[in-house]
Amino acid sequence: MTRTPPTTVARVRLWRWRPNTLKRHxxxxxxxxVLVTWILALAVGALAGQAAAHSMDSALSARRAQVHAVSAVLTDGAAKAPPAAGGYDDGRVWATVRWTTADGVVHTDRAKVYPGAPAGSPVTVWTDGTGRIVSAPTTPTEGMLQTVLAGVLVAQVAGTAVWASGWLVRTRLVRRRLAEWDEEWKRVGPEWRNLSGGRG
Structure with a gap:
């Protein structure tokens, strides 16, 4: 069994770019x-992914700048075990904590702590500019992962959207060309059959 040389396959694949008397406009x-679609899909995907990654990184950096860690203590002992719950749960329980800000104001709020901690245990909580307890910001590693995932996802979606648009344009062009071939065959077919019959 003989194999087709790679150069022949390349010529078949690129026949639209080679001189050919049967080739149409x-x-x-x-x-x-096809060429412009692929170029635009790659370019738009890369730019959209980069913009999404930059936006995500800026949002996470701003979030980290708006919260800060404070030392607090438990006012009551934490429950021995967390209540049964379905889905994601980090195993911590809600408990009341108290802390004092730099200006001497005492704050009390509820925060998640590890179960079984006795009253007076030190805990670290995160607060915003108003002194309310908020969730901890993402770590640099988690932030980098979220940034990369956001960039990749947006790049893929944007590139696919551009490619799909080009595919739709190409499909309409192919349908139009097939319709033109059909019309031409309706005109040429009878004459060709008459000529073939006459020669026979």
Missing amino acids: SDVFEAWI
């Missing part, structure tokens, strides 16, 4: 559509 136009 629509074939060249289709080749340009």
